[in-house]
Structures are given as structure tokens and as C-alpha cells.
Amino acid sequence: MVTKGAPETGSAPISSHVRGYLDRVRGGDVGALPAILGLVVLCTIFTILRPAFLSEGNFANLFTQGAAVTVIAMGLVFVLLLGEIDLSAGFASGVCAAVLAVLLTNHGWPWYWAVVASLVTGAGIGLVLGVLVAKLGIPSFVVTLAAFLAFQGIVLMLMNEGSNISIRDDTILAVANKNVSPALGWLMLAVGLAGYAAVQLWQARGRVSRGLTADPISLIAIRVAAVAVIAGVAVYVLNQERSRNAIVVSLKGVPIVVPLIVVLLIGWTFVLRRTAYGRHIYAVGGNREASRRAGINVDRIRISAFMICSTMAAVGGVIAASRANSVDPNTGGSNVLLYAVGAAVIGGTSLFGGKGRVLDAVLGGAVVAVIDNGMGLMGYSAGVKYVVTGLVLLLAAGVDALSRKRAAATGLR
Incomplete structure (x- = not known):
């Protein structure tokens, strides 16, 4: 006999799960649905217009083409979950890639120590940014914008004001090319x-x-x-x-980079969904003051999020260096940051904090890679690709804002 008011046990029928999901969507909790639908629509359009889009060679190229941006976007998810932003992630990846290249090529370090040094550099960058934001109270927009400018100069100095450093280590080159x-x-x-x-x-x-x-x-x-x-x-x-x-x-x-991304996805998803630290990330992003009163060390959470973001930027820099077989002053620059932020937001991570998953970065990264690749096959210029990607990002941000309003109106948030 089940007592009235007691929690229901056992397994609910599939129909109830379907109804529950539809109710959440109608209530504003759309999750990654827009990104998935966008992927289906884009792939269908490009396949019809350019059948070569789904050829074996281009399919493999999609994974390697969007790998670095996707990995950087994974790190940005942690910062965005707190309602913060890191505008320096792109050039932070460039700095870390430059450290890798200088140690590998100019100083003859083994690849594993060079990679460790690159990751430590990324973590150190995140530590500095996090302390400035959490301890000094400087807005993350200002701190990371200043870092964005400074890191461009650091990359130039590491590259001897504009030189190109080739990567010759077989292990590093294999990451994005084998x-x-x-x-x-x-x-x-x-x-x-x-x-x-x-x-x-x-x-x-x-x-x-x-x-x-x-x-x-x-x-x-x-x-x-x-x-x-x-x-x-x-x-x-x-x-x-x-x-x-x-x-x-x-x-x-x-491609070797695919299982690497899968491992990162599984690891960070576990951290966010199955650990106290992950719950604290969501709590701080949802309500910082309530989290502080609940005993959460808010400053430590904020600093650690920036460290994770910059460390993942370092991983993205290693992948970018591997794919290009070299590092130059433009590594991590150009559209890398814009695409990475766009990937996280397009995938479903909220710019307002408290909502998002690492999977969002992967889905959003796939959307960005498909747009860039598909429009390239169709012969469109870089300007057109930027405009389309920007419109998709604006649409994703609009969906996020509307879904939050819908969720607030229906009492789901």
C-alpha cells in the first residue's frame, strides 16, 4: 500500500517522461534542442546544395576543424555558468601554444614536459584572472578585455615580434593530424x-x-x-x-582528437553533475549571495572556474598548434574567441549564469564548424560566414532570453 503523499517509487512509463519533457520545453527549458535542430537543418541544407559536404574526407575534417574551438568553449562554460565572461580565452590559448612551441623547438624539451608547461601556464593565467575578479572585485569583462590586449603582446614577444615556429614533434603533430x-x-x-x-x-x-x-x-x-x-x-x-x-x-x-574531446567531455560532465564542486558552480551562478550564506566559498569557486577555463584554453592551443604544424602571432586570435563563446551559447549555455552543460560546448562547436565548413564549400567569403555565424549566435541568445522569461512566468525558475 502506498501512503498518500509518499514519493513514487519504481519506473514511470515512457509516456510520462515524454509528457514531462514536453512540459519542460513549453515551460521554457529547451536545453540543447535548438542546437540539435540547427545541426539537422544545416547539415540537410549543405548536403542538398553540396553533396560533398558529407563525404568521408569532409566529415573527418569537420572534427579536426572545430576541435580547438570546442575545447576552449568547454572551459568557457564554467565561467559562463557563474554569469562571468572571459574575453582572453582565445589569446590565452595562443600564449600557451607559444610556450609549447618555444620549449619544443627552440629548447628541445620532450613533448610531455612542454605540454605540462603549457597547461601550467594556462592554469596560472586563470589564477591571476580569477583573483583579480573575485578578490579585487574588478568586473570580469574589464579584466579579461585587458588580458585580451596584453596576451596579444605576449604572443608577439614569444614569437620574436612576428616569426613562425614550426612544430616537428611527431606526438604533438599526431593529435590533430593522425x-x-x-x-x-x-x-x-x-x-x-x-x-x-x-x-x-x-x-x-x-x-x-x-x-x-x-x-x-x-x-x-x-x-x-x-x-x-x-x-x-x-x-x-x-x-x-x-x-x-x-x-x-x-x-x-x-581522428585522434575525437577520443580526446570525448574524454574531456566525460570528465568535466562528471565534475559538474556528480560532485559537490559542480553543484557549487551552479549554486553560485544561480544566486551568489545565497550561496555565500549557505557556506560555499564563493571566491574559491570563481577563481577555480577561471583556472579551468584558461587550462582548457591551453589544451585548445595545443590542438591548434598540432593542426597548423606551427605557432604564429595569430594563433588564438582572429575569430577563435568569438567562435568559442558562440559555441557555448549556441549549444545552450546561458549568458546569465546558472544554466549550461559541457555538452553544450560540443554541440555548439559542431554548429559553428558546420557553418564555417559548409559555407566554405559553397564558396562564400569569410565576411558572409561571419555574418551568418553572428546571426546564429544572436538567435541563440534570443532563445535563451525568451526561455528564461517563459520559465519565470511558469514558475520553473
């Missing part, structure tokens, strides 16, 4: 699917053990099957031969 073997690609997919299914079942079992309603096994099966189909198709396409002369050089397999 692929895993087809067999290893399938093995990673199998392990990933098994892990995803295990986590879903473990979460459902945990909710049932606490007397809460859990997702039914059929819904979990649908989720796992959907991920298996999407990822399976991607691995199959990437495992096809992409070289025009396979006798001389073979190009097939999942």
Missing part, C-alpha cells in the same frame, strides 16, 4: 557504449534504492540504441578510406 586504427575505433566505441549503458543502469538503480522514480529500462535502451546508431555511423564513415592515393598514404580511422 587517426586511430579502424579496429581501435570500433573497440573504443564498444567500450564507450558499455560504459554509458552501465552508468544509465546504475543511476536508475540508485534512484529506485532511494525511493525515487527511475527511468524505465525501455527508455534507457532507447537512449543507448540512439547513441549506438549515431556513434556507429560516425565510426563507420570515418573508417572508410579518405585518401585519393591509398597506395602512397592511407587515411582512415577516427
Whole structure:
């Protein structure tokens, strides 16, 4: 017998989950839905207009083309969740890439120590920015705008006022230019699917053990099957031969940068969703004063978010250096910051704080890469691509603002 008012236990039917999701969407909680719909629409349009868009070679290029921006956007999510901004993330990645190149090429350091030095540089940059924002109370816009200007000068100084430093280390070059073997690609997919299914079942079992309603096994099966189909198709396409002369050089397999991004996505998602630190990030972003009164060390959370952002910018700098085979004064500049912020916002992370996921950066990064790549195939100029990307970003920000108003009106926020 169930006592009136007691929490419902067991698994709810799929229909109730569907109704609940639709109610949340109508209430303003659209999540990543706009980004997913945008990806579907854009890919459909570009495929119709330029069938080469979904060729094996271009499909692989999409992953490597948007990898650096996506990784930088992952770090920006942590800052945006607090309602802050980091305008220096692009050139911070350039500084860290320059440190990597100078140590590798000019001083002959092993790749692993050069990478560590690059990451430490990124963390140090974030520490300085975070202290200025949290301890001195300078607005993050001002602090990071000043850093944006200063880091351009630092990159120039590290590059001897404009020189180009080539990257010759095979390990670093492999990050964005090499692929895993087809067999290893399938093995990673199998392990990933098994892990995803295990986590879903473990979460459902945990909710049932606490007397809460859990997702039914059929819904979990649908989720796992959907991920298996999407990822399976991607691995199959990437495992096809992409070289025009396979006798001389073979190009097939999942790009190495893809599992790197997946590992970062899983790791940071776990941090945000399954740790006290992640809950504190959302709490501070939602209401800073209430978080302070609840005993959360707000300053420490804010400083750490900037450190994570700049460290991820360093990872993005390493990827960018690998893809370009070199580092120059423009590394991390140009449209890198704009695309990274755009990726996070387009994916669904709110500019007002308290709402967002690391997955948003990946989805938004995919949208940005598809726009840039697809319009490039169609022969449009860089100016047109900037205009379209800007309009998409404005649309995403508008959806975020409207959804927040809708959520406030319906009492969901």
C-alpha cells in the first residue's frame, strides 16, 4: 500500500517522461534542442546544395576543424555558468601554444614536459584572472578585455615580434593530424557504449534504492540504441578510406582528437553533475549571495572556474598548434574567441549564469564548424560566414532570453 503523499517509487512509463519533457520545453527549458535542430537543418541544407559536404574526407575534417574551438568553449562554460565572461580565452590559448612551441623547438624539451608547461601556464593565467575578479572585485569583462590586449603582446614577444615556429614533434603533430586504427575505433566505441549503458543502469538503480522514480529500462535502451546508431555511423564513415592515393598514404580511422574531446567531455560532465564542486558552480551562478550564506566559498569557486577555463584554453592551443604544424602571432586570435563563446551559447549555455552543460560546448562547436565548413564549400567569403555565424549566435541568445522569461512566468525558475 502506498501512503498518500509518499514519493513514487519504481519506473514511470515512457509516456510520462515524454509528457514531462514536453512540459519542460513549453515551460521554457529547451536545453540543447535548438542546437540539435540547427545541426539537422544545416547539415540537410549543405548536403542538398553540396553533396560533398558529407563525404568521408569532409566529415573527418569537420572534427579536426572545430576541435580547438570546442575545447576552449568547454572551459568557457564554467565561467559562463557563474554569469562571468572571459574575453582572453582565445589569446590565452595562443600564449600557451607559444610556450609549447618555444620549449619544443627552440629548447628541445620532450613533448610531455612542454605540454605540462603549457597547461601550467594556462592554469596560472586563470589564477591571476580569477583573483583579480573575485578578490579585487574588478568586473570580469574589464579584466579579461585587458588580458585580451596584453596576451596579444605576449604572443608577439614569444614569437620574436612576428616569426613562425614550426612544430616537428611527431606526438604533438599526431593529435590533430593522425587517426586511430579502424579496429581501435570500433573497440573504443564498444567500450564507450558499455560504459554509458552501465552508468544509465546504475543511476536508475540508485534512484529506485532511494525511493525515487527511475527511468524505465525501455527508455534507457532507447537512449543507448540512439547513441549506438549515431556513434556507429560516425565510426563507420570515418573508417572508410579518405585518401585519393591509398597506395602512397592511407587515411582512415577516427581522428585522434575525437577520443580526446570525448574524454574531456566525460570528465568535466562528471565534475559538474556528480560532485559537490559542480553543484557549487551552479549554486553560485544561480544566486551568489545565497550561496555565500549557505557556506560555499564563493571566491574559491570563481577563481577555480577561471583556472579551468584558461587550462582548457591551453589544451585548445595545443590542438591548434598540432593542426597548423606551427605557432604564429595569430594563433588564438582572429575569430577563435568569438567562435568559442558562440559555441557555448549556441549549444545552450546561458549568458546569465546558472544554466549550461559541457555538452553544450560540443554541440555548439559542431554548429559553428558546420557553418564555417559548409559555407566554405559553397564558396562564400569569410565576411558572409561571419555574418551568418553572428546571426546564429544572436538567435541563440534570443532563445535563451525568451526561455528564461517563459520559465519565470511558469514558475520553473
